[in-house]
Amino acid sequence: MAGRAEGRGSRQGGDLPPGHRDLQHPRHPAAHGRGVRPPLRARRPAARVHRRRHRGVSEDGPVSHLLDDAVASTPLGDGVHRVQVTADWHTANGTPNGGYILALLQHATLRESAHPDPLTIAVTYFRPAVPGPADIRVREVRKGRRVSTYDAVLVQDGKEIAHAVVSTHDWDAAGSVEHTPHAAPAVPRPEDCADVSALIPAGMMPILERYRYRAPTVPGWFRGEPSGSTESICWIRTSDERPVDALLAGALVDAFPPATAEIGQLASATIQLTVHYRRRPTGTVWTLGHVVARHVIAGYHDEDVELWDEDGRLIAQSRQLAILAEG
Amino acid sequence: MAGRAEGRGSRQGGDLPPGHRDLQHPRHPAAHGRGVRPPLRARRPAARVHRRRHRGVSEDGPVSHLLDDAVASTPLGDGVHRVQVTADWHTANGTPNGGYILALLQHATLRESAHPDPLTIAVTYFRPAVPGPADIRVREVRKGRRVSTYDAVLVQDGKEIAHAVVSTHDWDAAGSVEHTPHAAPAVPRPEDCADVSALIPAGMMPILERYRYRAPTVPGWFRGEPSGSTESICWIRTSDERPVDALLAGALVDAFPPATAEIGQLASATIQLTVHYRRRPTGTVWTLGHVVARHVIAGYHDEDVELWDEDGRLIAQSRQLAILAEG
Numbered sequence: 001m002a003g004r005a006e007g008r009g010s011r012q013g014g015d016l017p018p019g020h021r022d023l024q025h026p027r028h029p030a031a032h033g034r035g036v037r038p039p040l041r042a043r044r045p046a047a048r049v050h051r052r053r054h055r056g057v058s059e060d061g062p063v064s065h066l067l068d069d070a071v072a073s074t075p076l077g078d079g080v081h082r083v084q085v086t087a088d089w090h091t092a093n094g095t096p097n098g099g100y101i102l103a104l105l106q107h108a109t110l111r112e113s114a115h116p117d118p119l120t121i122a123v124t125y126f127r128p129a130v131p132g133p134a135d136i137r138v139r140e141v142r143k144g145r146r147v148s149t150y151d152a153v154l155v156q157d158g159k160e161i162a163h164a165v166v167s168t169h170d171w172d173a174a175g176s177v178e179h180t181p182h183a184a185p186a187v188p189r190p191e192d193c194a195d196v197s198a199l200i201p202a203g204m205m206p207i208l209e210r211y212r213y214r215a216p217t218v219p220g221w222f223r224g225e226p227s228g229s230t231e232s233i234c235w236i237r238t239s240d241e242r243p244v245d246a247l248l249a250g251a252l253v254d255a256f257p258p259a260t261a262e263i264g265q266l267a268s269a270t271i272q273l274t275v276h277y278r279r280r281p282t283g284t285v286w287t288l289g290h291v292v293a294r295h296v297i298a299g300y301h302d303e304d305v306e307l308w309d310e311d312g313r314l315i316a317q318s319r320q321l322a323i324l325a326e327g
Numbered sequence: 328m329a330g331r332a333e334g335r336g337s338r339q340g341g342d343l344p345p346g347h348r349d350l351q352h353p354r355h356p357a358a359h360g361r362g363v364r365p366p367l368r369a370r371r372p373a374a375r376v377h378r379r380r381h382r383g384v385s386e387d388g389p390v391s392h393l394l395d396d397a398v399a400s401t402p403l404g405d406g407v408h409r410v411q412v413t414a415d416w417h418t419a420n421g422t423p424n425g426g427y428i429l430a431l432l433q434h435a436t437l438r439e440s441a442h443p444d445p446l447t448i449a450v451t452y453f454r455p456a457v458p459g460p461a462d463i464r465v466r467e468v469r470k471g472r473r474v475s476t477y478d479a480v481l482v483q484d485g486k487e488i489a490h491a492v493v494s495t496h497d498w499d500a501a502g503s504v505e506h507t508p509h510a511a512p513a514v515p516r517p518e519d520c521a522d523v524s525a526l527i528p529a530g531m532m533p534i535l536e537r538y539r540y541r542a543p544t545v546p547g548w549f550r551g552e553p554s555g556s557t558e559s560i561c562w563i564r565t566s567d568e569r570p571v572d573a574l575l576a577g578a579l580v581d582a583f584p585p586a587t588a589e590i591g592q593l594a595s596a597t598i599q600l601t602v603h604y605r606r607r608p609t610g611t612v613w614t615l616g617h618v619v620a621r622h623v624i625a626g627y628h629d630e631d632v633e634l635w636d637e638d639g640r641l642i643a644q645s646r647q648l649a650i651l652a653e654g
């Protein structure tokens with residue numbers, strides 16, 4: 001059942017929670033006869049990448065990034081925010097990646113938050129969003145002195161697409177106890193890793209054009225030879241080199257190929273995803289993801305991501321429960 | 328800062344999310360001069376343990392268990408369930424353990440669920456519950472064919488205590504793909520492990536009388552010698568030998584001493600806890616918990632639990648983000 005792109009058919013319009021990062025691939029991407037190709041970002045129309053200033057990260061000029069356009073929201077009052085879902089993060093399913101949906105929910109919620117930083121977000125995915133307008137309804141669950149909690153629902157055409165619980169706080173008011181015996185994986189820096197993105201055929205799916213992937217070695221499943229080990233390490237950055245903040249970190253944890261790809265299971269749909277933010281990211285463009293699925297049981301699998309910055313500091317950790325499309 | 332029971336003072340009535348398993352201890356429990364003592368369950372009044380039949384687990388007679396009494400709910404209509412919060416799961420904080428709060432929320436939600444089994448539950452803790460009546464307001468977020476999702480809020484005296492998102496499904500309708508390279512930790516069976524509970528002074532706190540703990544070796548922090556390793560392995564069962572089902576599994580993942588005890592940090596309060604259920608437990612009374620805190624950063628720590636049955640099958644896995652009481 002290696003690399004079965006056809007598996008996704010069973011999830012179209014079904015009731016499995018979708019909204020996801022399924023970086024599905026034909027069995028042998030390299031067999032498409034394209035080989036190494038120019039960096040993906042060269043193909044982005046400059047006008048689009050730069051049409052809107054990215055707020056809150058860049059301080060050195062009118063730099064704009066696609067993710068900020070894609071999560072931009074208009075407050076309609078009473079905690080409701082109008083957004084425009086784009087097709088730019090579509091996966092092989094033809095539906096938006098779950099990390100992008102998470103970013104939409106997180107962005108709108110932070111606009112309502114009493115605190116500046118997300119601490120945790122727990123998302124449940126119900127059905128695929130479609131490109132076009134949508135509303136995010138943010139509700140304050142509890143405002144606290146140190147931690148506040150909100151829920152947010154993405155609604156489109158009267159249907160609930162995804163639901164998030166977001167707790168926020170202020171890193172500047174955090175404590176001081178540190179104990180970090182687990183360091184970032186020891187791998188070469190991105191420039192010394194294999195350029196996985198260069199091996200991806202153009203036009204395969206939009207999400208693969210949003211990010212650049214580099215790995216110590218080209219993943220086995222990517223060569224059509226799944227390794228059997230559901231653990232991987234991969235550098236990732238946006239194609240337009242957006243600096244990493246909590247918004248992007250939330251998207252990134254769901255932007256890796258499913259860890260089950262290495263057992264030949266590429267069609268995986270997230271049901272529930274919890275992200276814990278572990279510090280305020282600063283000054284990093286690449287992040288290193290350590291992706292592990294420990295237990296595939298009855299067609300469900302966990303997937304943990306530890307997301308590290310370029311200096312080996314943990315930015316975020318996530319766990320999701322996902323379901324494989326069988327049959 | 329080893330074993331600082333005084334640390335808990337900073338969390339009484341504050342705005343830190345409490346509701347938790349803080350198995351706080353005076354610095355040297357063994358120094359209380361009590362030594363080995365009879366099993367805790369011998370001290371339970373039989374009338375109380377057996378006063379109510381446990382529904383849905385036992386099939387061989389009128390056996391009743393305390394947890395079932397403690398989560399019993401009366402439907403008031405419109406998804407509202409009246410419960411009675413008990414002091415029987417109080418931690419050193421003098422407030423209910425988070426695992427018990429989770430069980431309350433899960434139990435009420437399952438009474439509203441279209442599906443029989445919990446798949447995931449994500450709880451955010453806001454403030455301590457107090458013994459006495461409370462309402463759980465369950466709302467259907469989305470009813471699906473395979474997975475349905477609910478939210479539930481525990482409300483007491485008009486204040487929100489804790490909030491849960493519960494997704495439910497039916498294990499009998501699950502898939503078949505299995506890949507389980509990570510086995511349960513190889514440790515002796517409970518009867519061949521150290522009886523940690525026998526070392527706990529009587530009357531220290533109610534939650535310690537709810538469970539029996541056995542470990543391959545007595546934990547270092549328990550002897551006043553924290554090991555510095557925030558990873559532990561421990562058998563646990565209820566004192567009244569309740570068979571494990573999903574309800575109890577949810578309580579158990581938050582019933583272990585905090586993994587940070589081994590770095591001298593005993594006062595830890597859960598902010599967010601996500602549990603993924605991995606199979607329907609059957610025929611097990613003891614479970615084995617593998618508890619790990621990987622990253623303590625700015626006073627926040629993660630804590631993962633893998634909960635295994637007596638036959639080495641994964642029942643549930645949880646992750647929480649918790650905050651240490653500093654100062």
